Amino acid sequence: MLARRTLACVGSQPSVLGAAPTNARNMATLRELELRLKSVRNIEKITKSMKMIASTKLNKAQRAMNSGKQYGAANAELFQNSPSEEPAKRKLFVVVSSDKGLCGGVHSSVSKATRRVMAEQKDLDPESPVMVIGDKSKAQLSRVLPKNMTLSFNQIGRDVPTFADAAGVTDLILKSGVEYDSITIVYNKFVSAISYEAATIDVVTENALKASSGFKAYEMEDDVTKDVAEFALANAIYAALVEGHACEISARRNAMDNASKNASDMINSLQLQYNRGRQAAITNELVDIITGAFHLVISDILH
Amino acid sequence: MSSATWRSHFTFNRYSQICARALRQSLKESERVKAEKRGLTALRYQHWENGQGGEQVYLVPPEGKAAAGAK
Numbered sequence: 001m002l003a004r005r006t007l008a009c010v011g012s013q014p015s016v017l018g019a020a021p022t023n024a025r026n027m028a029t030l031r032e033l034e035l036r037l038k039s040v041r042n043i044e045k046i047t048k049s050m051k052m053i054a055s056t057k058l059n060k061a062q063r064a065m066n067s068g069k070q071y072g073a074a075n076a077e078l079f080q081n082s083p084s085e086e087p088a089k090r091k092l093f094v095v096v097s098s099d100k101g102l103c104g105g106v107h108s109s110v111s112k113a114t115r116r117v118m119a120e121q122k123d124l125d126p127e128s129p130v131m132v133i134g135d136k137s138k139a140q141l142s143r144v145l146p147k148n149m150t151l152s153f154n155q156i157g158r159d160v161p162t163f164a165d166a167a168g169v170t171d172l173i174l175k176s177g178v179e180y181d182s183i184t185i186v187y188n189k190f191v192s193a194i195s196y197e198a199a200t201i202d203v204v205t206e207n208a209l210k211a212s213s214g215f216k217a218y219e220m221e222d223d224v225t226k227d228v229a230e231f232a233l234a235n236a237i238y239a240a241l242v243e244g245h246a247c248e249i250s251a252r253r254n255a256m257d258n259a260s261k262n263a264s265d266m267i268n269s270l271q272l273q274y275n276r277g278r279q280a281a282i283t284n285e286l287v288d289i290i291t292g293a294f295h296l297v298i299s300d301i302l303h
Numbered sequence: 304m305s306s307a308t309w310r311s312h313f314t315f316n317r318y319s320q321i322c323a324r325a326l327r328q329s330l331k332e333s334e335r336v337k338a339e340k341r342g343l344t345a346l347r348y349q350h351w352e353n354g355q356g357g358e359q360v361y362l363v364p365p366e367g368k369a370a371a372g373a374k
Binding site for chain 2: 142146147149150151152153154155156158162163164165167168169170171172174176223226227230231234
């Protein structure tokens with residue numbers, strides 16, 4: 001082993017571009033490790049700050065959600081007393097998600113739920129229109145259900161959704177002239193700060209309300225019935241938007257928390273590897289120098 | 304009530320948004336600033352035909368910028 005080492009070091013100098021293969025490989029790996037370490041450190045900083053931002057936004061979003069859900073609850077009594085007589089054949093699906101990513105499985109949860117609901121109901125019209133709020137779900141659903149997509153919205157969800165957003169969406173839906181028997185809103189329901197699940201809200205249309213026997217007890221004029229149906233839709237969309245927004249923020253907080261934890265684990269293991277590599281390189285250089293010096297001394301003594 | 308003519312021009316939602324805007328503009332200055340935030344919407348929409356998205360249009364065009372961004 002010593003003879004081989006001597007042969008190698010007589011004609012070599014330990015350097016960055018290293019003639020000896022082991023030295024060169026160590027240096028290259030060390031350089032790579034250093035770069036990787038630097039980039040993972042940056043990523044950890046970024047994900048940590050995103051988590052902080054999401055935590056602060058979560059409080060506001062949750063408060064808005066609690067007060068916004070009351071709007072959805074207002075519809076409940078009306079719909080309970082005047083249920084729809086015939087099952088709806090052609091449903092309009094309104095899918096509520098948002099434009100931004102890095103929030104876990106929020107968007108795909110809503111897209112999958114839409115496809116599941118469409119597949120489960122046997123007598124559903126396969127050309128049931130689908131309208132999507134949010135670019136992420138729009139991209140997913142436009143690949144899977146291209147023929148059903150009629151309208152899409154974006155720029156909602158940067159801040160807490162307002163009733164103005166919901167009213168705007170409702171008016172566009174009504175103005176688009178799409179035909180449907182009832183409306184199903186698909187959104188993410190806030191179960192807790194660490195979990196959410198996809199849920200649906202059914203909204204009855206004006207014609208279905210008029211046809212329902214329970215509704216006759218209310219004795220409403222036609223004009224007002226139309227207003228009630230439109231307002232009920234806006235309420236339901238607003239409740240879904242606000243709850244979906246809260247789910248997205250909590251999912252982003254959790255995702256960034258996991259990412260930061262993973263990044264700090266990676267930093268620890270990479271740091272250990274780097275230290276080991278650095279110490280091995282130093283040890284090798286020392287051995288080379290000492291062996292070289294040793295042989296010089298020996299040859300001085302012998303000659 | 305039934306002689307209201309706004310019904311032929313826009314929906315009840317639009318009617319309530321207009322009333323809300325009037326109410327917000329009549330508030331005291333500090334309250335008005337808080338309330339204005341609740342009336343903001345930057346909504347953009349696009350129609351889809353046969354799996355192809357149309358042009359994206361702002362519902363309320365923002366000040367001083369071109370409205371549509373084609374996609």
